[in-house]
Amino acid sequence: MDEQARFEMFAFWRTSATYRVRVALNLKGLKADERFVNMEAGEHHSENFLKINPMGAIPALIDRQAGSTSPPITQSLAILEFLDETHPASPILPAGIYGRARVRSLASMLVADTHPLITPRVVTYLTDEAGMDAGAIRAWRVNWFTKGLLAFEQRLATEAETGTFCHGEQITMADICLASIKIVLPIFKIDVVGTPIINRIFAACEQHDAFINAAPSRQFGAPV
Amino acid sequence: MDEQARFEMFAFWRTSATYRVRVALNLKGLKADERFVNMEAGEHHSENFLKINPMGAIPALIDRQAGSTSPPITQSLAILEFLDETHPASPILPAGIYGRARVRSLASMLVADTHPLITPRVVTYLTDEAGMDAGAIRAWRVNWFTKGLLAFEQRLATEAETGTFCHGEQITMADICLASIKIVLPIFKIDVVGTPIINRIFAACEQHDAFINAAPSRQFGAPV
Numbered sequence: 262m263d264e265q266a267r268f269e270m271f272a273f274w275r276t277s278a279t280y281r282v283r284v285a286l287n288l289k290g291l292k293a294d295e296r297f298v299n300m301e302a303g304e305h306h307s308e309n310f311l312k313i314n315p316m317g318a319i320p321a322l323i324d325r326q327a328g329s330t331s332p333p334i335t336q337s338l339a340i341l342e343f344l345d346e347t348h349p350a351s352p353i354l355p356a357g358i359y360g361r362a363r364v365r366s367l368a369s370m371l372v373a374d375t376h377p378l379i380t381p382r383v384v385t386y387l388t389d390e391a392g393m394d395a396g397a398i399r400a401w402r403v404n405w406f407t408k409g410l411l412a413f414e415q416r417l418a419t420e421a422e423t424g425t426f427c428h429g430e431q432i433t434m435a436d437i438c439l440a441s442i443k444i445v446l447p448i449f450k451i452d453v454v455g456t457p458i459i460n461r462i463f464a465a466c467e468q469h470d471a472f473i474n475a476a477p478s479r480q481f482g483a484p485v
Numbered sequence: 486m487d488e489q490a491r492f493e494m495f496a497f498w499r500t501s502a503t504y505r506v507r508v509a510l511n512l513k514g515l516k517a518d519e520r521f522v523n524m525e526a527g528e529h530h531s532e533n534f535l536k537i538n539p540m541g542a543i544p545a546l547i548d549r550q551a552g553s554t555s556p557p558i559t560q561s562l563a564i565l566e567f568l569d570e571t572h573p574a575s576p577i578l579p580a581g582i583y584g585r586a587r588v589r590s591l592a593s594m595l596v597a598d599t600h601p602l603i604t605p606r607v608v609t610y611l612t613d614e615a616g617m618d619a620g621a622i623r624a625w626r627v628n629w630f631t632k633g634l635l636a637f638e639q640r641l642a643t644e645a646e647t648g649t650f651c652h653g654e655q656i657t658m659a660d661i662c663l664a665s666i667k668i669v670l671p672i673f674k675i676d677v678v679g680t681p682i683i684n685r686i687f688a689a690c691e692q693h694d695a696f697i698n699a700a701p702s703r704q705f706g707a708p709v
Contacts (some may be wrong), residue, residue, distance in 0.1 A: 315639035316594055327583050330645040334586045336593035338562070343586040359551050362558045362567040369560035370540055373597040383602065386628065391615050404610065415539035421554040 268293035269323040271313055271333070273300045274480035275448065277376055277441040278337040279320040283480075284437045285341050287471035289348045293322065297482055300381065317382075337441075338372055341434050353434045364428050367416065367435035371442050375409030379449075403451055406442065410453045413439065417458040425465055432466070440466045444477060492517035493547040495537055495557070497524045498704035499672065501600055501665040502561040503544040507704075508661045509565050511695035513572045517546065521706055524605065541606075561665075562596055565658050577658045588652050591640065591659035595666050599633030603673075627675055630666065634677045637663065641682040649689055656690070664690045668701060 268286070270293040272279045286293055298304045298319055305317045314321045314335045321333040322340050324347075334340050345353050354361045377383070379402045387393040387401065417423045427435035443463045446452065466472045477483055492510070494517040496503045510517055522528045522543055529541045538545045538559045545557040546564050548571075558564050569577050578585050601607070603626045611617040611625065641647045651659035667687045670676065690696045701707055 311639075315636040315643075316598060316633075317636070318598065324583075331583045332587060332590075332640065332644045332646075334590055336590045336597065338597065339586055339589035339593050342589055343582065346582050346585065358567065358570050359548075359555045361570065362563055363556060365563035365566055366556075366558055366560045369563050369597075373560065373562065373593075374540060374542065374601055377598055377601045378607065386625070387615070390624070390628075391611070391617060391621065393615060397615065400614070401610075404614075409540075412539040412541070415535075416556065419539075420556045422556075 265325070266292040266294045267325055269296060269325065270294070271296050271298050271310070271319060271321040271323075272480075273298050273305075273319050274482040275445070275477045276300070276319050277445050278318070278372075280444060280475050280477060281337045281372075281437050281441045282320050282322065282340050282344075283475035284440065284471050285344050285353060285434075287474055288351050288353065288432065288469075289344060290351070291344070291348060295481065299482070318380075338368060338434070341368075341437065345434075353432065353437065355428055355431065355433060360422065360428055363420070363422060364433045364435045367413065367427055368438040370413055370416075371409055371438045375405055375442065378405040399449075399451075402449055403453075406446065406449075406451055407453050410442065410456050410459060414456040414459050417462070423458065426462055432469070432471075436462060436466055439463065440472055448477070489549070490516040490518045491549055493520060493549065494518070495520050495522050495534070495543060495545040495547075496704075497522050497529075497543050498706040499669070499701045500524070500543050501669050502542070502596075504668060504699050504701060505561045505596075505661050505665045506544050506546065506564050506568075507699035508664065508695050509568050509577060509658075511698055512575050512577065512656065512693075513568060514575070515568070515572060519705065523706070542604075562592060562658075565592075565661065569658075577656065577661065579652055579655065579657060584646065584652055587644070587646060588657045588659045591637065591651055592662040594637055594640075595633055595662045599629055599666065602629040623673075623675075626673055627677075630670065630673075630675055631677050634666065634680050634683060638680040638683050641686070647682065650686055656693070656695075660686060660690055663687065664696055672701070 272295045298310060305319055313333050321335045323333050334343055354364055384398055422428050424430050426432055440463055496519045522534055529543055537557050545559045547557050558567055578588055608622055646652050648654050650656055664687055
């Protein structure tokens with residue numbers, strides 16, 4: 262029988278934020294026992310899950326080596342920083358302070374300024390309270406994905422540090438966050454045009470087992 | 486004549502994200518020459534400013550000690566991490582890895598999952614494209630501020646690490662991000678009820694010069 266994994270993760274197959282953590286775990290050779298939270302059935306709003314994360318958001322990571330009073334770690338960027346601090350091999354931040362700042366800034370452009378706008382809770386509000394129909398929801402998603410990715414592309418195109426990956430030759434949080442957006446676009450049947458550098462970098466990421474094995478379509482619960 | 490400050494910051498008096506950076510600079514005894522970007526006049530969408538930040542968002546921090554090819558640092562959380570790495574005195578993250586994870590998670594709940602939903606660009610879209618009137622916009626803002634702050638309060642109420650501040654007895658990023666939301670609520674004439682711990686912590690922050698001097702009402706451009 263396998264040794265128990267150090268981590269336990271409340272997860273759903275499709276979410277961009279869970280994908281980010283799966284990639285980071287894979288890059289660092291770590292395993293997490295996944296506990297399936299069926300977001301389509303609203304399980305993330307259940308009383309039990311709200312004890313894990315009062316925000317009702319996926320993922321939540323439990324480190325079995327933490328004390329019992331240590332709360333689950335939520336928010337994908339906080340989890341990525343945590344994994345990089347506890348497992349510094351295969352770093353996902355550059356060594357230099359300016360590089361670290363650039364990578365964190367790029368990551369936040371997508372995780373803080375783009376992704377929160379297209380999450381299910383927002384779409385539910387817009388549908389139920391603002392009366393948006395499917396076409397208007399699609400236009401909303403297209404708008405924010407496009408704005409976020411075009412601004413990201415503009416930085417990649419004009420900043421000297423851009424390399425094979427977003428920041429030089431090493432995979433960082435910025436690539437993980439970029440891939441987490443790119444990988445969900447087909448699920449929404451959305452194509453953002455005018456992003457050749459992003460497309461090149463995403464293609465490079467998709468060569469890596471860490472990204473391949475994190476793909477939503479390969480997770481438990483995904484449509485077969 | 487004063488020595489030139491190390492930092493230069495593109496800023497606007499009212500924004501929550503700029504406030505976060507001002508507090509962190511104050512806590513660490515740092516100065517930034519502020520360059521006023523008049524968001525009410527749309528200057529953050531000007532060609533000149535989009536060269537500084539293609540996302541069109543405030544703040545953007547320039548470190549005059551960085552090389553000329555180093556891009557401005559954008560995104561408030563990335564800037565807070567940068568300032569904490571370059572100026573570790575008066576740290577805004579705890580020393581322990583689980584504490585750091587908790588503080589980053591709390592900060593992201595507000596900066597990534599709450600604040601992006603009520604920014605001017607989102608409100609403009611909802612007004613122009615979804616036909617939301619002033620009442621509907623107010624309901625939208627109330628909804629996300631309430632959801633974010635009540636989830637935050639729930640964590641403070643149930644997690645052992647909560648102290649005088651969000652995490653023990655030391656001011657951290659979590660307090661800075663919490664205060665950045667609390668301080669803009671009166672601007673929107675919004676009151677979220679049922680958050681006694683948040684109110685107590687915000688009151689403790691407001692005793693500190695670092696927070697007092699960062700208040701939007703004290704900045705250049707604020708209504709007199």
